Amino acid sequence: MLKRNALVLVLLVGVGGAVAGAQTVTKETLPGVTNFARLETTIACAGATTPQAVAGLKQMGYASIINLREASEAGANIDDEAAAAKTAGITFIHLPFNAASPNPAVVDSFLKAVTDAKNQPAFVHCASGNRAAAMWMIKRMQIDKWDAERAGTEAAALGLTSGALKTFATQYVETHK
DSSP states (O other): OOEEEEEEEEEEEOOTTSOOEEEEEEEEEETTEEEEEEETTTEEEESOBOGGGHHHHHHTTOOEEEEOOOTTSTTOOHHHHHHHHHHHTOEEEEOOOOTTSOOHHHHHHHHHHHHOGGGOSEEEEOSSSHHHHHHHHHHHHHTSOOOHHHHHHHHHHHTOOOHHHHHHHHHHHHHTO
């Protein structure tokens, strides 16, 4: 059975005429997944995820796994994770995203994948959770029309710690209006 950490972060959100309310990010423990942070039932962002964790993600109700790791990263194990996803009956999408040299085309593909109803809810991961949370920040600003402060606060709760990725996220949205 999955253990749930007692840590629950509540993000107070609300902008001008936007819907005010709270988005709840919960930190959870699943063997084989680091830095697991779930945003209600919409999405989870996490770090390194082993192929052995995939069956647990399926049991939790995730329809897809979006892996942002590059195959060259230590421990990435893309092929085994894809095979585990196929066995579990969960959609596996590999979108290699280099944090040092972010490619806007990868973001375009991510937005298409994460907004496709058949992929929801989505489990998005990289090595630490940083890139996953940055991509979700972009989705919030670009698709949901959140402002950068609100999206950044949520992204930080999901695992975004990189100032460079946060800057990339805001610049991506500015150039893709």
